[in-house]
Amino acid sequence: MAQIVLSRDEGIDSALYRFKRKVVVAGIFSDMRKNRHFETPIEKRKRKLLARQKRRRHQKFR
Numbered sequence: 001m002a003q004i005v006l007s008r009d010e011g012i013d014s015a016l017y018r019f020k021r022k023v024v025v026a027g028i029f030s031d032m033r034k035n036r037h038f039e040t041p042i043e044k045r046k047r048k049l050l051a052r053q054k055r056r057r058h059q060k061f062r
Contacts, residue, residue, distance in 0.1 A: 002026050 002022040006015050023029050039047070 002028060 002019065004015060004019050004022060
């Protein structure tokens with residue numbers, strides 16, 4: 001769980017910025033997006049196949 005501690009002189013904008021950055025670094029947002037809906041095994045295979053194809057296509061140009 002991401003937590004930040006506010007200092008006395010810190011504004012809400014900077015605290016919110018720090019919190020958002022901490023959530024992204026911890027991977028919470030991507031995990032939440034991934035688990036938002038139930039995925040059937042067929043959909044999971046299809047998603048992984050597309051990701052594998054995308055990685056292969058990207059490696060050819062390097």
